[in-house]
Amino acid sequence: MTLPTARRSRFAFTMLTSLFFLWGFVHNLDPILIPHLRRSFSLTVLQAALVDSAVYIAYFVMALPAGLLIRRAGYRCTIIAGLGLFGIGSLLFLPAADTHRYTVFLAALFIIACGLTLLETAANPYAALLGRPERATQRLNLAQSFNGLAAAIAPIVGARLILVQGPTDQQLQAMTASARQAALAAEAASVKGPYLVLGLVIFAIAIVFWFIRLPEPERKGGEPGADGAAASASTAIGLAWAHAPIRRAVIAQFFYVGAQVCVFSFFILFAASAAGLSHIAAADYLGWGCGVAFVAGRFAGTCAMKYVAPARLLLGYALICALLSVVTMFASGMACVAAVIGIVFFMSIMFPTIFSLGIQGAGANTEMGSSLIIMAIVGGALLPLAFGFVSDITHSIQLAYVVPLACFLVVAWFARTALARERNAAPVSPLTNGALKRV
Incomplete structure (x- = not known):
């Protein structure tokens, strides 16, 4: 077709x-x-x-x-x-x-x-x-x-x-x-x-x-799902997990989403503690500061990908976020708030970029690979618990930014592996299993 x-x-x-x-x-x-x-x-x-x-x-x-x-x-x-x-x-x-x-x-x-x-x-x-x-x-x-x-x-x-x-x-x-x-x-x-x-x-x-x-x-006859015949769920999951880029993307997405939830969910408490802001003022910084930084980062990152390979851009942004996490841990006053807003700007491209690089070349494994990467969002339910635990035992919400720091280093690892893969192979479509058909 x-x-x-x-x-x-x-x-x-x-x-x-x-x-x-x-x-x-x-x-x-x-x-x-x-x-x-x-x-x-x-x-x-x-x-x-x-x-x-x-x-x-x-x-x-x-x-x-x-x-x-x-x-x-x-x-x-x-x-x-x-x-x-x-x-x-x-x-x-x-x-x-x-x-x-x-x-x-x-x-x-x-x-x-x-x-x-x-x-x-x-x-x-x-x-x-x-x-x-x-x-x-x-x-x-x-x-x-x-x-x-x-x-x-x-x-x-x-x-x-x-x-x-x-x-x-x-x-x-x-x-x-x-x-x-x-x-x-x-x-x-x-x-x-x-x-x-x-x-x-x-x-x-x-x-x-x-x-x-x-x-x-459109699926070819020998692929799962053709003519109404689908591989078993366990087989499909196993095949998707065996695809190395998907497996790495699942790991990276787990840690990225955990970092994102830590940054956004605890921002008001963080800004009140580190910079002495009222909760209302902190909420304004969350919307006008972090929110605007997030959307600006997405649009800026999209434009930058015209000139920089997505994996290379992801690697650079992840390392910058890791550095800003260190600043957040040890700076004081509004410098901390500015560092967190900077983290939000640079982490904005991470979810879609990890997702796209993970399913690149996955072919018939794309659907289940997408599911596995989406499952990794559960990191947003688990890693904030680690953030809260570190904050409680150190009595410092700033030091808890060691959790996002570790998460961004994992994202950097994923970007480095994706960049190495791109060097060894020509870019391919995320879906390589045929033409398109109308439904």
Whole structure:
């Protein structure tokens, strides 16, 4: 079959880009939900941290089923299924607020994250597919740039829509138990409007994907998935894991996502401790500083890849992030905050670049390889625990940046191996298993 027309490819890429923005937006509402739900339900810090756990565990649970779904039903159907779960989870915030049950909120977040897992497992390799093979990594970074844009917008918008001004802690203490419960329930209800709108937007986009025609990678008869015959899940996983670039990308992505969550999730506590900022001022630096740095880094990195090999750029950026982590550990005042914002700028290209380099040349292993790399997002649930442990035993949140430092060195190792592979082989397409067909 012939390749899709340039116009249809651009439209498909535009639709995919909207998905990158949407899942970036909902992910970056989580730092707003954590303090909001902690107050509304009088939670401990550990209980409030279950918000992140519910999200990142879903990636670990759903990534392999997502890869199998792609192999059986294709990218388009997987994207529609992911949008469906995303929308259902968003609408579940309404009964969660009405019943004022924290477990329902966690269930809603888990369902949203299951949908996001399907979307990310499908959209990342699909974005790499739509266009010239030699520009695959640059194209994926461009799509991921809109994920970074959402990281800048979501905290600012979410704080104004969700963090309503309720009674002070002193006023709550003076209330009767029933009045206090009613006041906290009213605060929790502030999530209903934003998540209702989000859910409706998601379903509208799912309808668009239902009716548009997208190209799918055509499988050859001898490959898994041809003529409805798919290899067993264990065989597919084993074949994907045996592909060295995928295996290294899984390791690198585990540590990168862990570093990213450490930097973003603990930023407000870090800025308050190291630079003496109020929580409100620290939140502004998180949105306008880290958020803007993240999206700027994505766009700048995408442009830089026109002139610098992606693996070489990744290696340089990882080493810079490691150096800035050392600065963060031992500097003081606003220099620390500036160093962290610098880390955010340079780490912005890491997720899509690791992903694209990992599946490069994977052929029939692309779908399961994508699933394994998405599973590695579970690093965002585990490595922040190490960050918190180091902070507790050293009584210094700055010294805890030894954890991101180690993570960035792992990313540098991955980039070095990818660069060595590029020197020994000509660039190939992330998907080399045939032409495209219409579905």
